Amino acid sequence: MRHLARSLAAIAAILTLATPLSAREITHAMGVTDVPDSPERIVVLTNEGTEALLYLGVAPIGAVQSWHGNPWYEHIAAPLADTVALGTELAVNLEVLATLEPDLILGTKVRQENIYQQLSAIAPTVMSETIGDEWQNNLKFYADVLGRSAEGEAALAEFAGRTAAIGDALGDAKNDEISLVRFSPNRTRIYYKQTFGGLILDQIGFARPAAQDKDEFAEEVTKERIPEMDGDRIFYFSNDLNEQEAAxxxxxxxxxxxxxxxxxxxxxxxxxxxxxxxxxxxGIYAAHIMLDDIEAIYGLASTR
Incomplete structure (x- = not known):
C-alpha cells in the first residue's frame, strides 16, 4: 500500500504541472470536476461505459475487464486490442491505472465511490450515479463529458428508431407477455422491468405477465414460485462461469x-x-445484439 501511495502521489505531482490549458466544469455524481476539452487518454471503469465509448468512436487506453471473456466480451474484443485491462469494476488496479497517465477517468459512484479520491489524484475523474438500467442516460452523459454530444444523441436516436421499427413489425405479437428469468447455482431470480433486458422489452412495447409487471429490478425465488415465471414467451439465461455446476x-x-x-x-x-x-x-452493443435476437426469434427482417 505504501508503494501504491507513493506511485499515486508521484503521478498527481506530474499532473499538477500538466494542467490542461482549456477545461470545462462537469457536474457529476461525486461533485464538480474540471475536464479537458479534448481528452485523448481515457480510462473507463464500467462495462457499459466501455461499450459507450467504443460506440462513440473512442478507444480507451485502459478499461475494467469484462465479467466474461479474457479479458473482453467477444462482441467488443477487436477494438479493445490495445486497451490495458485494469481489474474489475469492483477491484480496480490503481497502480497499473496510474502508469497509463490518463487525462480523464470515467467511473460510477455505485462501484467506485470508495476510491474516488485516489482516482482523482491520478487524473480528473467523473462518475455516473449508477449503472444497469441507466445505460442510455449514461451514454448521453459520457458523450457530453467527451465533447461528443451530437454522436451520443445520434446513437440513442438510432436505437430508439430500431425499437420502434421492431415494435411496428411485430404487429399483434407485440401483445405477447414476455417473461424474464435468470437461473444460477447461487440464486434464481425473476427479472422485472427495471433491468437491462426488461427496459429494452418495454421500449419495444412488449407487455409483461402480471406477476412481473413491476418497476423493480428482480426477486430471488424458490421452486414454489415457478408459476410466476409463465408468459406467452419465456426468455431465460444462466450464469456459465461454473459451467458444470450451472448446467x-x-x-x-x-x-x-x-x-x-x-x-x-x-x-x-x-x-x-x-x-x-x-x-x-x-451496454449499447449488447442492446443492439439483443434486438437482433428478438428479430430472429420472431422471424422479422433485420433493422440493422
Missing part, C-alpha cells in the same frame, strides 16, 4: 414438473438467450 442447476429447474406445466413451456416458447447479451454486458 446441473439449469437442468434441475427445467425438469421440474412446475416448469414443465407452464403454458409458455408447453407451447414451445421458452427459449434460452445469452446471459452476456441480455443481462451482464449492459
Amino acid at each position: 446441473a442447476n439449469l437442468e434441475d429447474w427445467l425438469s421440474d414438473p412446475l416448469w414443465l406445466s407452464l403454458e409458455g413451456v408447453k407451447a414451445g416458447k421458452a427459449q434460452r438467450v445469452s446471459e452476456i447479451i441480455w443481462n451482464s454486458a449492459g
Whole structure:
C-alpha cells in the first residue's frame, strides 16, 4: 500500500504541472470536476461505459475487464486490442491505472465511490450515479463529458428508431407477455422491468405477465414460485462461469414438473438467450445484439 501511495502521489505531482490549458466544469455524481476539452487518454471503469465509448468512436487506453471473456466480451474484443485491462469494476488496479497517465477517468459512484479520491489524484475523474438500467442516460452523459454530444444523441436516436421499427413489425405479437428469468447455482431470480433486458422489452412495447409487471429490478425465488415465471414467451439465461455446476442447476429447474406445466413451456416458447447479451454486458452493443435476437426469434427482417 505504501508503494501504491507513493506511485499515486508521484503521478498527481506530474499532473499538477500538466494542467490542461482549456477545461470545462462537469457536474457529476461525486461533485464538480474540471475536464479537458479534448481528452485523448481515457480510462473507463464500467462495462457499459466501455461499450459507450467504443460506440462513440473512442478507444480507451485502459478499461475494467469484462465479467466474461479474457479479458473482453467477444462482441467488443477487436477494438479493445490495445486497451490495458485494469481489474474489475469492483477491484480496480490503481497502480497499473496510474502508469497509463490518463487525462480523464470515467467511473460510477455505485462501484467506485470508495476510491474516488485516489482516482482523482491520478487524473480528473467523473462518475455516473449508477449503472444497469441507466445505460442510455449514461451514454448521453459520457458523450457530453467527451465533447461528443451530437454522436451520443445520434446513437440513442438510432436505437430508439430500431425499437420502434421492431415494435411496428411485430404487429399483434407485440401483445405477447414476455417473461424474464435468470437461473444460477447461487440464486434464481425473476427479472422485472427495471433491468437491462426488461427496459429494452418495454421500449419495444412488449407487455409483461402480471406477476412481473413491476418497476423493480428482480426477486430471488424458490421452486414454489415457478408459476410466476409463465408468459406467452419465456426468455431465460444462466450464469456459465461454473459451467458444470450451472448446467446441473439449469437442468434441475427445467425438469421440474412446475416448469414443465407452464403454458409458455408447453407451447414451445421458452427459449434460452445469452446471459452476456441480455443481462451482464449492459451496454449499447449488447442492446443492439439483443434486438437482433428478438428479430430472429420472431422471424422479422433485420433493422440493422
